[in-house]
Amino acid sequence: MGYQRIVIKLGTSVLTSGSRSLDKAHMVELARQMALLMHSGVEVVLCTSGAIAAGREHLQYPVLPDTMPNKQLLAAVGQSQLILAWSELFSIYGLHVGQLLLTRADLRDRERYLNARDTLNALLDNNIIPIINENDAVATNEIKVGDNDNLSARAALLCDADLLVLLTDQKGLFDADPRTNPDAKLISSVKNIDADLRSLAGGAVSGLGTGGMATKLEAADIARRAGIEVVIASGHHLNVITKVANKEPVGTHFSAIDNPLESRKQWILAGPASEGRLVLDSGASVAVTQNGRSLLSKGIIKVEGKFERGAPIMLVDEKGKVLAKGMSRYCASALALIAGKHSNEIESLLGYNYGVAVVHRNDMVLLDE
Numbered sequence: 001m002g003y004q005r006i007v008i009k010l011g012t013s014v015l016t017s018g019s020r021s022l023d024k025a026h027m028v029e030l031a032r033q034m035a036l037l038m039h040s041g042v043e044v045v046l047c048t049s050g051a052i053a054a055g056r057e058h059l060q061y062p063v064l065p066d067t068m069p070n071k072q073l074l075a076a077v078g079q080s081q082l083i084l085a086w087s088e089l090f091s092i093y094g095l096h097v098g099q100l101l102l103t104r105a106d107l108r109d110r111e112r113y114l115n116a117r118d119t120l121n122a123l124l125d126n127n128i129i130p131i132i133n134e135n136d137a138v139a140t141n142e143i144k145v146g147d148n149d150n151l152s153a154r155a156a157l158l159c160d161a162d163l164l165v166l167l168t169d170q171k172g173l174f175d176a177d178p179r180t181n182p183d184a185k186l187i188s189s190v191k192n193i194d195a196d197l198r199s200l201a202g203g204a205v206s207g208l209g210t211g212g213m214a215t216k217l218e219a220a221d222i223a224r225r226a227g228i229e230v231v232i233a234s235g236h237h238l239n240v241i242t243k244v245a246n247k248e249p250v251g252t253h254f255s256a257i258d259n260p261l262e263s264r265k266q267w268i269l270a271g272p273a274s275e276g277r278l279v280l281d282s283g284a285s286v287a288v289t290q291n292g293r294s295l296l297s298k299g300i301i302k303v304e305g306k307f308e309r310g311a312p313i314m315l316v317d318e319k320g321k322v323l324a325k326g327m328s329r330y331c332a333s334a335l336a337l338i339a340g341k342h343s344n345e346i347e348s349l350l351g352y353n354y355g356v357a358v359v360h361r362n363d364m365v366l367l368d369e
């Protein structure tokens with residue numbers, strides 16, 4: 001059984017072929033491959049970078065101070081050029097495109113998340129290619145990260161894809177950065193993303209890219225935990241898109257986990273970055289990770305960061321190892337008061353009680369390897 005719905009992320013390095021401007025000739029080739037899939041009944045969602053690069057090109061490489069508003073200026077100008085280019089290229093193959101500019105806020109808010117999902121499905125149901133990019137004009141912190149790798153993973157969760165393809169300027173994930181290590185070897189398949197594997201991935205070097213391999217691994221981990229296979233490959237490999245769609249061995253393949261998260265936990269995992277951290281004692285760490293229990297106040301050693309009730313937080317052990325991501329039932333200041341105390345003291349200490357579990361197991365996604 002082939003893939004039915006594929007999210008394809010094209011990094012800046014692929015769209016510019018390492019130059020300062022969009023490589024329209026290569027974009028035609030990529031559009032041809034995606035059109036071939038669409039016409040064969042495989043649904044394609046395109047997550048495209050390149051707005052900032054396109055903006056610089058359109059304005060003829062203005063010398064601008066490296067400020068956030070100027071990056072947003074370039075992205076705002078470039079996005080219109082980018083979507084125009086994709087619209088014209090796909091029209092060659094008889095396909096229309098629809099633009100979705102998303103931010104983390106759109107994916108954090110459940111209603112906006114569901115609205116975006118409905119739009120994606122409506123476009124695909126009508127054989128129209130959804131084209132997604134970060135809404136850089138308003139999403140300042142995302143421009144600083146500029147991370148379309150993670151955006152494409154969230155798009156894959158949003159549209160319930162069965163494959164995420166991250167195309168870049170390297171053949172895949174290597175055991176070291178191939179730019180600086182000529183002896184680096186390509187890793188062809190990954191069954192588990194652990195700290196050792198993450199340590200192989202450096203940041204962006206191409207100068208035009210933003211995410212680097214580190215964000216590609218973050219994206220791969222989110223997608224695979226939701227049951228979505230992932231491939232990282234070179235956007236310049238001959239027929240890379242059709243080959244990956246046909247399950248030919250190209251790039252680095254990441255297996256999906258056997259028991260994918262249900263949709264609410266996918267939403268927690270792919271939701272906003274964590275705002276706080278709870279340090280758990282050894283007993284709570286075992287209870288949460290090995291016994292699947294909820295986190296009680298007694299097991300909290302330390303509360304780090306400021307966050308409100310319902311905010312996503314990271315649960316770590318005494319050595320700082322990340323154990324889980326969850327939604328806290330209490331704000332940071334309340335947790336600081338009840339940390340280390342027995343659950344039956346909550347009411348007396350706070351004057352209110354949202355329940356014994358500080359983070360309920362149904363609001364928790366385990367991340368320990």
Ligand SMILES: Nc1ncnc2c1ncn2[C@@H]1O[C@H](COP(=O)(O)OP(=O)(O)O)[C@@H](O)[C@H]1O
Nearest residue numbers: 011012013168174176202204209210211212213
């Ligand atoms: N272990 C690794 N394997 C492959 N590439 C790596 C690795 N570590 C760092 N990199 C760097 O990540 C870059 C790809 O990320 P990036 O420049 O952001 O491209 P894109 O624009 O496609 O996101 C590669 O050009 C490479 O220099």
Ligand SMILES: N[C@@H](CCC(=O)OP(=O)(O)O)C(=O)O
Nearest residue numbers: 012050051052146148210211
């Ligand atoms: N929204 C930005 C995306 C930046 C980004 O993630 O770039 P890359 O690391 O090349 O995928 C743009 O279109 O330039």
